[in-house]
Structures are given as structure tokens and as C-alpha cells.
Amino acid sequence: MTTRVPIVEKILSANDHMAEENRARIESAGVFSINLMASPGAGKTSLIEQTLSRLKDILRVAVIDGDIATSIDSDRAAAAGAQTAIQINTGGDCHLDAIMLRSALDQLDLTKIDLLIVENVGNLVCPASFNLGTQRSILVASIPEGDDKPYKYPGMYRGVQVLIVNKMDLLPYVPFNMDYFRKGLEVLNPGVVTFPLSCKTGEGIDAWTDWLVGQVKVAT
Amino acid sequence: MTTRVPIVEKILSANDHMAEENRARIESAGVFSINLMASPGAGKTSLIEQTLSRLKDILRVAVIDGDIATSIDSDRAAAAGAQTAIQINTGGDCHLDAIMLRSALDQLDLTKIDLLIVENVGNLVCPASFNLGTQRSILVASIPEGDDKPYKYPGMYRGVQVLIVNKMDLLPYVPFNMDYFRKGLEVLNPGVVTFPLSCKTGEGIDAWTDWLVGQVKVAT
Numbered sequence: 001m002t003t004r005v006p007i008v009e010k011i012l013s014a015n016d017h018m019a020e021e022n023r024a025r026i027e028s029a030g031v032f033s034i035n036l037m038a039s040p041g042a043g044k045t046s047l048i049e050q051t052l053s054r055l056k057d058i059l060r061v062a063v064i065d066g067d068i069a070t071s072i073d074s075d076r077a078a079a080a081g082a083q084t085a086i087q088i089n090t091g092g093d094c095h096l097d098a099i100m101l102r103s104a105l106d107q108l109d110l111t112k113i114d115l116l117i118v119e120n121v122g123n124l125v126c127p128a129s130f131n132l133g134t135q136r137s138i139l140v141a142s143i144p145e146g147d148d149k150p151y152k153y154p155g156m157y158r159g160v161q162v163l164i165v166n167k168m169d170l171l172p173y174v175p176f177n178m179d180y181f182r183k184g185l186e187v188l189n190p191g192v193v194t195f196p197l198s199c200k201t202g203e204g205i206d207a208w209t210d211w212l213v214g215q216v217k218v219a220t
Numbered sequence: 221m222t223t224r225v226p227i228v229e230k231i232l233s234a235n236d237h238m239a240e241e242n243r244a245r246i247e248s249a250g251v252f253s254i255n256l257m258a259s260p261g262a263g264k265t266s267l268i269e270q271t272l273s274r275l276k277d278i279l280r281v282a283v284i285d286g287d288i289a290t291s292i293d294s295d296r297a298a299a300a301g302a303q304t305a306i307q308i309n310t311g312g313d314c315h316l317d318a319i320m321l322r323s324a325l326d327q328l329d330l331t332k333i334d335l336l337i338v339e340n341v342g343n344l345v346c347p348a349s350f351n352l353g354t355q356r357s358i359l360v361a362s363i364p365e366g367d368d369k370p371y372k373y374p375g376m377y378r379g380v381q382v383l384i385v386n387k388m389d390l391l392p393y394v395p396f397n398m399d400y401f402r403k404g405l406e407v408l409n410p411g412v413v414t415f416p417l418s419c420k421t422g423e424g425i426d427a428w429t430d431w432l433v434g435q436v437k438v439a440t
Binding site: 007039040041067068069070072073092093094121122123124125126129142144145146148149151152153154155167169170173174175200 | 373
């Protein structure tokens with residue numbers, strides 16, 4: 001129905017160039033960084049809170065929160081123990097881009113942190129097109145969103161290295177066919193590292209934070 | 221962090237012009253039309269199924285489904301009793317626009333329907349900026365998304381005439397402060413028509429379909 005116009009290609013190419021610069025800057029500082037993406041309300045901020053509650057005494061963690069309005073998320077990250085929490089208000093834009101991340105990095109002393117968590121705008125479409133320069137792109141899915149999401153948002157499901165399936169505690173209360181979900185996932189992103197968990201009950205969080213600590217050790 | 225560039229203003233203005241044309245065309249055919257918007261997985265398609273199951277024998281309903289990939293939603297609408305179900309694949313675009321709707325209208329005989337349901341791409345940001353020309357813009361929120369969504373997605377919450385709060389059956393299982401949700405809503409969109417309901421249990425659906433039938437009677 002639509003075709004990608006040349007100006008969009010140029011914007012994406014400029015973004016990729018800037019993302020490479022961000023990545024070099026983050027890696028040379030010995031920091032491990034992740035780009036958390038999800039639908040609105042899938043639980044990115046709750047996951048950050050759970051992660052910080054477990055890691056704040058063993059890792060120095062900074063959080064950069066992208067949102068179209070408010071500082072609710074960065075306030076929650078700061079309250080949960082982030083060493084630094086920076087809010088990027090996108091002014092209505094539906095995703096973060098590498099230039100926004102660079103501006104936020106300018107406000108951080110990367111030599112004083114081990115882990116950088118970037119929380120993207122809640123959106124399953126647009127953020128998938130904008131590489132930020134973090135070492136891993138991570139999707140937080142959630143059970144009540146339904147089992148057809150890999151089929152309907154293939155760009156997002158294809159482009160991530162890690163998948164978190166949050167709100168596993170709601171599985172008894174909603175229609176969700178795990179086999180159908182996994183089948184879609186397997187086609188798009190075979191073997192993707194997956195963590196089923198619940199930020200509400202705490203189930204499965206340790207496996208996720210253990211993995212994260214391992215990645216930080218490799219990077220630093 | 222960003223400013224809206226002139227080219228975007230021009231695109232939006234061209235879209236508004238086309239939306240007016242769509243609206244005139246729909247109204248002159250005596251059709252009532254709605255633009256359903258929501259996060260991925262809030263339950264737009266389930267709501268359409270529930271609506272069709274109640275109205276298919278008393279109204280002639282067409283459904284236009286916008287999605288970035290697949291025809292899952294239009295297949296579900298057709299199976300549920302839509303007289304016509306048309307799929308718009310946006311090819312990756314994060315929202316429908318008035319030009320896409322016009323192309324879909326070209327495939328419909330408006331004189332043979334009473335109600336047109338347009339299901340937008342699952343996204344709480346981008347669709348809010350693109351008027352399609354339907355008589356009502358409707359947001360489907362859902363309980364597991366959380367009570368802070370009006371604060372975080374003000375453009376969407378401000379721009380709709382009707383709010384549906386789906387998955388009310390999950391209220392006992394998730395943290396959701398209804399007073400906090402309502403307070404945000406009241407600031408952005410005071411007095412907005414609201415239907416709390418559950419597509420799973422059927423609770424509250426009749427109030428919604430009664431309202432819809434009333435609106436169709438006024439339009440036709």
C-alpha cells in the first residue's frame with residue numbers, strides 16, 4: 001500500500017551511522033547496554049524495577065527512558081535504585097533514535113557504570129527500524145497481548161536477540177496458545193534467547209538477571 | 221528533543237483534506253463509521269467479533285483492517301459475520317492514513333452497509349495524528365496495560381470521542397488503580413463516553429452495542 005521513500009532511507013542510514021558511533025563509545029567504556037522494546041503496558045518499567053532490585057548492589061546501572069510525555073518511568077527507575085536515570089521526552093515521536101541516545105549519553109559518565117538499560121517508547125512497530133547502538137535489542141512481550149503478536153509484528157520479533165515473555169501469571173486467565181506463539185517465533189527468529197517470567201510474582205526473574213550479569217561480565 | 225518539520229505538517233494537512241473527503245463520502249451514503257485504535261493486543265479484533273456476533277443480523281457491517289502484515293484480523297472479522305472484510309497491509313507503516321482508507325472505500329459498496337468499522341494498526345502513538353474521516357475515533361484500552369497509560373500517551377487519550385476499557389475480568393489479577401486512571405482521563409478528555417467491558421466474559425458488551433446501534437440510527 002505504501003513504499004518507503006528515499007528520504008526515509010537516508011534517515012535510516014544516518015541513524016545507523018550514529019548507532020555505530022554510540023556502540024563504539026559504549027563498548028570502549030566497558031559498558032553492556034540493552035534496548036528494551038515492547039507494546040505499551042507489557043511491563044518494561046516493571047522489569048527494570050525488578051532487575052534493579054536484584055542488581056543494584058552488585059552492578060552500577062544507568063537507565064535512559066524514552067517516552068512521548070512525562071517522567072513517570074525515569075522516576076520509577078531512580079526510586080528502584082538506578083545510579084542515574086535520564087528521561088528523553090521524544091515530543092510525540094513514536095520511537096527513540098540513535099541521535100536521541102547520543103544526547104542522553106552526553107549526560108552520562110560511562111566510566112562509572114557497568115550496565116546501561118535503554119527503555120524505548122511503548123510501540124511494536126517504529127522502534128524496530130531504529131538501531132540505537134546498544135549491544136542487545138530485547139523485546140518484552142506479555143501474555144495478555146495474545147499469542148498472535150509474532151505474526152502481526154514480524155519486524156519487531158525478527159530483529160531482537162532476546163525475548164522476555166512477561167505476565168506469565170496471567171496464563172490461566174487469558175486465551176493464549178503457547179504452541180502457536182512459539183511456532184510464529186520459530187519462523188521469524190529461531191533459537192532466540194527467551195525468558196518467560198512474571199514481574200508481579202517474581203517467577204523467572206532470576207534466570208533473566210543471571211543472564212544479564214553474565215553478559216556484563218563479558219563486556220567489562 | 222525533536223521538532224516537527226515542515227514536510228510533516230504538509231503530510232498531515234494533505235491527510236486532513238483527504239479525511240474530509242472520506243467523511244463526506246461516508247456520511248452521504250448514510251453509513252456510520254468508527255476508527256478503532258489501541259495498543260497491540262488490547263482487544264480490537266475481539267471487540268469486533270463480539271460486536272458482530274450481536275449485530276450481524278440487524279445491521280449490515282463492513283470491516284476494514286489495517287495491519288503491518290498478515291490478514292489474521294480480516295479473516296476473523298469475516299468469520300464473525302462481517303458482510304465485507306477488507307485487509308489493508310500497510311507494508312510496515314505504523315498507522316492507517318486517509319489515503320489508505322480511501323483506497324479501501326473504493327472496494328466497498330457503501331450503499332449496502334450501515335456500519336463501517338475501521339481497525340487501525342496496534343499502536344498508541346502514530347494513529348492519533350492521522351484523522352481518517354470516520355465519524356468517531358475510539359480507543360480500546362485494556363486493564364493489563366496499566367493505569368498510567370493516559371499520562372503516557374496523552375495524544376491518543378485526548379483525541380478520541382469514546383473509550384472502551386477491555387479485559388475488566390483481569391482487574392482482580394493485576395495492579396490497576398481505577399481512580400488514578402480516571403483522574404488522568406478526566407484531565408485529558410473530560411466526560412468522554414466510556415464503556416468498561418470484557419470481550420472474554422461478555423460483561424458490558426451490550427451497553428456498547430446499544431450505543432453503537434443508536435449512533436447508526438442517527439446516521440442513516
